[in-house]
Amino acid sequence: MSTFLLILITGIGLGALYFLVASGLSLIYGLMGVLNFAHGSFLTIGAFTGLWISTKVFPNPTTWTFIAAMIAGGIVAGLFALLMEQLVINRLYNRHIDQALVTVGVALVVTALLAGWFGSDARLFPTPLWFMKAVTIGNAIIPIDRFIYIGVAAILLTAMLSILKFTRIGLIIRAGVENRSMVSALGINVRLAFSTVFFIGGFAAGVGGVLISVFSYGVSPLMGGSWLIYGFIVVVVGGMGSVTGSAIAAMLIGITNQFANYYLTGLGDFVVVIILAAVLLTKPSGLLGKVSN
Amino acid sequence: MLRWKYSRPLLIAMTLIFAVLPFIGTNPLSKAGLQQTMAVAFLYGALALTYDLLFGFTGLLSFGHAIYFASGIYVTAILVNTFNVNLFLAALGSIIFTAVLATLTGAAALRTSGITFAMVTLAFGQAGHVFISRDFGGFTNGDDGLPINADRVPDFFIGVVNTKYLYLLALGILAFIYFAAWWITESSAGRVFAALRDNEQRVSVLGLNPNRFKLLSFVLSAALAALIGAGMLIVSGSGSPRYAAADTTIALLLMVILGGPVTRWGAVLGGFLYSVLSTRLNVLGEGTTFDSLPKFISGPLSEPAFTLGLIFILIVMFAPGGISGAYYRARFKYLNKGK
Numbered sequence: 001m002s003t004f005l006l007i008l009i010t011g012i013g014l015g016a017l018y019f020l021v022a023s024g025l026s027l028i029y030g031l032m033g034v035l036n037f038a039h040g041s042f043l044t045i046g047a048f049t050g051l052w053i054s055t056k057v058f059p060n061p062t063t064w065t066f067i068a069a070m071i072a073g074g075i076v077a078g079l080f081a082l083l084m085e086q087l088v089i090n091r092l093y094n095r096h097i098d099q100a101l102v103t104v105g106v107a108l109v110v111t112a113l114l115a116g117w118f119g120s121d122a123r124l125f126p127t128p129l130w131f132m133k134a135v136t137i138g139n140a141i142i143p144i145d146r147f148i149y150i151g152v153a154a155i156l157l158t159a160m161l162s163i164l165k166f167t168r169i170g171l172i173i174r175a176g177v178e179n180r181s182m183v184s185a186l187g188i189n190v191r192l193a194f195s196t197v198f199f200i201g202g203f204a205a206g207v208g209g210v211l212i213s214v215f216s217y218g219v220s221p222l223m224g225g226s227w228l229i230y231g232f233i234v235v236v237v238g239g240m241g242s243v244t245g246s247a248i249a250a251m252l253i254g255i256t257n258q259f260a261n262y263y264l265t266g267l268g269d270f271v272v273v274i275i276l277a278a279v280l281l282t283k284p285s286g287l288l289g290k291v292s293n
Numbered sequence: 294m295l296r297w298k299y300s301r302p303l304l305i306a307m308t309l310i311f312a313v314l315p316f317i318g319t320n321p322l323s324k325a326g327l328q329q330t331m332a333v334a335f336l337y338g339a340l341a342l343t344y345d346l347l348f349g350f351t352g353l354l355s356f357g358h359a360i361y362f363a364s365g366i367y368v369t370a371i372l373v374n375t376f377n378v379n380l381f382l383a384a385l386g387s388i389i390f391t392a393v394l395a396t397l398t399g400a401a402a403l404r405t406s407g408i409t410f411a412m413v414t415l416a417f418g419q420a421g422h423v424f425i426s427r428d429f430g431g432f433t434n435g436d437d438g439l440p441i442n443a444d445r446v447p448d449f450f451i452g453v454v455n456t457k458y459l460y461l462l463a464l465g466i467l468a469f470i471y472f473a474a475w476w477i478t479e480s481s482a483g484r485v486f487a488a489l490r491d492n493e494q495r496v497s498v499l500g501l502n503p504n505r506f507k508l509l510s511f512v513l514s515a516a517l518a519a520l521i522g523a524g525m526l527i528v529s530g531s532g533s534p535r536y537a538a539a540d541t542t543i544a545l546l547l548m549v550i551l552g553g554p555v556t557r558w559g560a561v562l563g564g565f566l567y568s569v570l571s572t573r574l575n576v577l578g579e580g581t582t583f584d585s586l587p588k589f590i591s592g593p594l595s596e597p598a599f600t601l602g603l604i605f606i607l608i609v610m611f612a613p614g615g616i617s618g619a620y621y622r623a624r625f626k627y628l629n630k631g632k
Binding site: 029033035088091092096097098100101102104105106107108109111112113115116117225229232233235236240266269270273276277280281284 | 354401402404405407408409411412413415416417419420423424427539540543546547550588589591592593594595596597598599601602603605606609610613
């Protein structure tokens with residue numbers, strides 16, 4: 001029972017990290033039809049910014065410096081996303097394949113740039129000491145960092161859903177996911193929604209990058225690529241353009257991955273691909289995806 | 294007609310010249326080092342062409358093509374090492390295995406289209422990469438790579454003095470793939486592939502089943518990639534999980550974009566140039582060429598992916614069609630001069 005609880009909560013924690021990567025991907029794809037291969041770079045940029053804050057700016061890690069590292073990582077990654085959208089994506093308006101290709105190029109360049117500056121080896125991410133502690137629930141001992149991932153992801157999920165639900169720009173984004181040409185036909189500036197979505201997606205990925213550095217004990221230029229693939233899987237399973245769908249799919253995949261890794265000795269990654277294949281064969285638009293227009 | 298009337302004789306002449314150069318007199322190609330580099334570059338040129346068949350000619354953006362290449366490498370190596378099968382039969386076996394694998398995965402992935410198809414093939418490719426690098430079932434030897442048992446490879450492919458035969462093998466595979474790609478794209482099925490890329494709805498209105506033709510293109514390009522994989526196993530001597538990684542497919546994409554899609558020779562040239570460039574840039578990066586520059590410039594410059602990634606972005610944004618596209622634009626202008 002205690003093992004079960006530990007695996008379950010670890011799975012939810014992993015799912016929370018997947019959600020941070022996938023939510024932005026899903027919104028960007030849903031609104032603009034852009035398959036963003038540079039999303040992994042947003043994550044890496046966030047992680048390196050967080051590392052810089054918690055080693056160079058504040059050498060003694062406390063809870064507050066960690067929060068500062070997360071916010072800084074999110075903002076820098078968000079600004080980079082915005083820059084990329086303005087300089088590159090915007091110029092290839094409606095050329096979806098070219099947009100995807102150009103993000104592949106950006107991902108290559110960012111990875112090589114960071115590898116050239118900092119080397120490819122992973123660097124340790126300093127955290128406040130209490131991150132290493134564990135709590136006891138029943139008779140299960142659960143490392144405390146899991147709850148941090150879940151908490152941060154829950155806050156960002158609530159924030160994203162509130163923006164989508166209660167603000168004007170959120171309304172435009174939701175309408176744009178539904179039918180973009182109709183929104184522009186009504187004379188509403190969709191470009192602003194594009195930039196917003198890129199910033200939000202970059203922000204979530206940047207925060208995710210800082211948390212992933214804690215989860216995997218290090219920061220490296222190559223970390224973005226491997227998490228990006230899980231992000232894609234979560235997006236396809238959850239349905240394009242749906243933040244709630246991403247959250248559900250991220251949990252589903254995080255939990256299944258952990259259970260399969262424990263009970264099927266390391267087969268987690270395969271089970272994830274099998275889930276993906278099963279969803280595609282039964283409901284190609286994903287769990288909460290709408291019929292493609 | 295944009296095609297130059299001497300292009301076919303030129304291709305045949307080039308193949309023959311490349312084939313005899315290592316065997317006559319002293320020239321740069323007499324050196325085993327360059328022969329090895331060229332052999333690998335020929336194989337990547339051929340592999341880029343199989344990817345072009347899928348991406349350029351049929352319009353299917355797959356991010357899992359590398360797995361079929363790796364399947365050719367690994368199935369051949371496993372059949373030869375573990376099951377003691379003759380090398381050439383093993384290569385044939387790997388092609389059949391890959392065709393079956395591509396039929397299954399392709400049929401599942403083709404339930405989606407466009408960008409979703411790209412993501413799904415990426416996930417399948419990743420599963421294959423994990424399978425190879427984690428060594429499930431003890432077949433693939435994990436991250437250490439799987440060397441082929443040299444005793445079961447014909448003697449004329451073994452040793453530095455015989456590198457010229459590896460070079461010939463690679464050139465032969467390239468010539469075969471080029472011919473196969475020409476035959477496929479000029480056949481009536483090839484016309485349907487192009488029609489699918491340009492207007493899928495029109496194809497189904499004409500009474501043809503789009504998915505069946507997409508699957509055909511997918512399986513054909515995968516089977517050809519497996520053949521090149523078997524060649525790569527002989528040329529490089531061992532399999533490695535990096536051949537199956539998503540990075541390899543992304544490299545193929547770069548090659549096709551660099552050389553220009555849908556022209557056949559463009560993809561081959563792109564693959565050849567990419568392979569030679571990344572080897573040369575690596576050598577430059579490890580040498581002292583960039584040492585006089587400040588660290589924040591010399592660091593990224595010593596990473597080939599930085600330069601290649603920048604070239605790639607610039608081509609996609611400002612010169613779609615790559616090298617062959619630029620050539621045909623210039624030729625079009627030349628032919629229309631004075632009209």
